Amino acid sequence: MPSPVSADRSSAQPPGRGSVEALITQTRRLKGDVNAVRRDTRGDGADPEERWQRALYDLALHQLDDLHAHLAQLRDGPPPPPPEPAGPSAARPAPPAPGGSLLGRVGSAEWNLLTDAVTWSGELYRILGLDPARPALTLDELPGLVAEEDRPALTAMVTDCLVDAKPIDGEFRVVRPDGAVRTVHMMGEPVLGADGGTASLWAVLRDVSELRRSQRTVCETRDSLHRHRRERTGHRIAAGPPEAVPPPRPGSLRLPHEGPAALELAAHRLPAATATLLGEDWYDALELPDGQTLLAVGGLTGQDVAADAGTATLLGAVRGMAMAGTEPGRMLALLNRLLAATAQPVLGSAVCCRYRPGTRTLLWARAGHPAPLLYRDGTGRVLDAPDTVLLGAATGTGYGQSAVTLRPGDLLLLHTDGLLPGHDRTAAADRLLGLAPRFGPAPTAQECVRAVAEEFGAAGREDDACVLVAKVTG
The missing domain is CATH 3.60.40.10 (PPM-type phosphatase domain)
Incomplete structure (x- = not known):
């Protein structure tokens, strides 16, 4: 799906291929350095300080992996659209396992308010665990997938975007049909029509479940380290x-x-x-x-x-x-x-x-x-x-x-x-x-x-x- 542009915003020029390649090289080198230091901290896992350090290194590596994949997309351009299924009985791609490639964790969507048309990328179907042969969900249907306590936040974000033209930037948990719970970060903005009104809403949705899990591990190991230091002194x-x-x-x-x-x-x-x-x-x-x-x-x-x-x-x-x-x-x-x-x-x-x-x-x-x-x-x-x-x-x-x-x-x-x-x-x-x-x-x-x-x-x-x-x- 091409990225629409708001009426009051001009399209940015893509960065040069050479400059992006240099950033990819730097990111790859930094990943190697962080991984080398991480290996040096390897122990038996009994020391709370070592566990906390390892959790921080794992979080840094997770974020560097995502950065590397984003830069690769800038260099190579958008991925090709997924192939259309040959028929009702054709095999359809299964949702990727958690921690899969970045392309499997980032999807896009557009909801046209004038025609009620909805367009989803194949990746978004995989993130939400839905059958790509079925129609994409409307904005009214989307909260049905969201954890009950997170629905008010999603509704408020969408309403502010459509009524007041505010950008969307927030997270919510999705309960997939197989019962798995995933954390999704949604960023989007309204696309304005010629009359200045909102014509459609487009968004990019990213599965950040593994990132949030790494961050929780850092917090938990830090707290464990604090408790250990206190108990050791007595x-x-x-x-x-x-x-x-x-x-x-x-x-x-x-x-x-x-x-x-x-x-x-x-x-x-x-x-x-x-x-x-x-x-x-x-x-x-x-x-x-x-x-x-x-x-x-x-x-x-x-x-x-x-x-x-x-x-x-x-x-x-x-x-x-x-x-x-x-x-x-x-x-x-x-x-x-x-x-x-x-x-x-x-x-x-x-x-x-x-x-x-x-x-x-x-x-x-x-x-x-x-x-x-x-x-x-x-x-x-x-x-x-x-x-x-x-x-x-x-x-x-x-x-x-x-x-x-x-x-x-x-x-x-x-x-x-x-x-x-x-x-x-x-x-x-x-x-x-x-x-x-x-x-x-x-x-x-x-x-x-x-x-x-x-x-x-x-x-x-x-x-x-x-x-x-x-x-x-x-």
């Missing part, structure tokens, strides 16, 4: 040296001390509900020689002595690099090298920020840590930046950084990973964002911290958690 480590972790402040602090566009700061440590688990969370704020402000939060896991010493070492390094003018992304890369080189195994996560009061610019980066939250005009949102691997997990890792311009009255909230049981980041962020109506009228940063403490005070945490609030005063 007791909670003591708090770090007083000079390493700033104590909860009874009131707010203003940094820098001079200048109109300062940050009013307040922080708090929320204790764990138990005394048997492992972890060391920290936060820091520091006025720098150039008038800028360092804001940072993070956490370490490791055996008691390693985590305790690691926190002091890490915080000393953070302050030293910040005083020397090191930007957040480079700072995390150096911290990663520092932890990876320690004699005792320690993993860490962190968010490091550098606030420039002259332009009210916040430059920040993160490593395996929840992103900062920004509250403005009574609402909150999660700041967007790519996440990267934990500190100490792999040498040579780079860390990107992002910048956001703040306004007077804005509130920035940084927190560590243990606010809720199970380290549920999504649920914790949702509850923190739900405090926006309380933050708006709060006169000080300390009042906002008090609201967080009240919200999460009885959460049954497995570990300590820290929260740092910065309010732009002018």
Whole structure:
């Protein structure tokens, strides 16, 4: 099926064959390198850290396989259409086994709203497990294949596309006639007619079941690694040296001390509900020689002595690099090298920020840590930046950084990973964002911290958690 073009969009020119071939070569080389490193981690499977590393390598290889296949399609052009069956009794292609080629996992469809015609590619029939001799499903019939709890999301996406011309980009689970459940990612957009109305809807549907399964394995092995580290120690480590972790402040602090566009700061440590688990969370704020402000939060896991010493070492390094003018992304890369080189195994996560009061610019980066939250005009949102691997997990890792311009009255909230049981980041962020109506009228940063403490005070945490609030005063 040719790719239709919306009325307000021109067709892009295909990339040159030579440039695509070069990308294919690079991808093939990278796959070989990742596979070689993966083989080096092969063990008996009893070590939780090895299982977590292997799961990450498998996920990376899965994504590189898909990238290689996509680039090959760009080089070779669209695949030929499937042959028409010779008759009612002719053998028809069976759905491919899970994890088959990319061509068997990507299909396309077009629903014409003017003629009610429906066109599906042969691959889409295979993905959905349907007989290609039968008519393609209409938009009204499609939800019948979708898991009941996912139908409202699919209906909303299609309605928004047809009524408001919004692109479709979402996932849902399909229950095939043989009972198999597959996860499908659907991307599409309306095709506009001459009168500006929606004439048809076209979409590309991809079976992402194996990709999502690999991602779940990474999460499960990571959680298993955390549990193993905690159980191996058997007791909670003591708090770090007083000079390493700033104590909860009874009131707010203003940094820098001079200048109109300062940050009013307040922080708090929320204790764990138990005394048997492992972890060391920290936060820091520091006025720098150039008038800028360092804001940072993070956490370490490791055996008691390693985590305790690691926190002091890490915080000393953070302050030293910040005083020397090191930007957040480079700072995390150096911290990663520092932890990876320690004699005792320690993993860490962190968010490091550098606030420039002259332009009210916040430059920040993160490593395996929840992103900062920004509250403005009574609402909150999660700041967007790519996440990267934990500190100490792999040498040579780079860390990107992002910048956001703040306004007077804005509130920035940084927190560590243990606010809720199970380290549920999504649920914790949702509850923190739900405090926006309380933050708006709060006169000080300390009042906002008090609201967080009240919200999460009885959460049954497995570990300590820290929260740092910065309010732009002018």
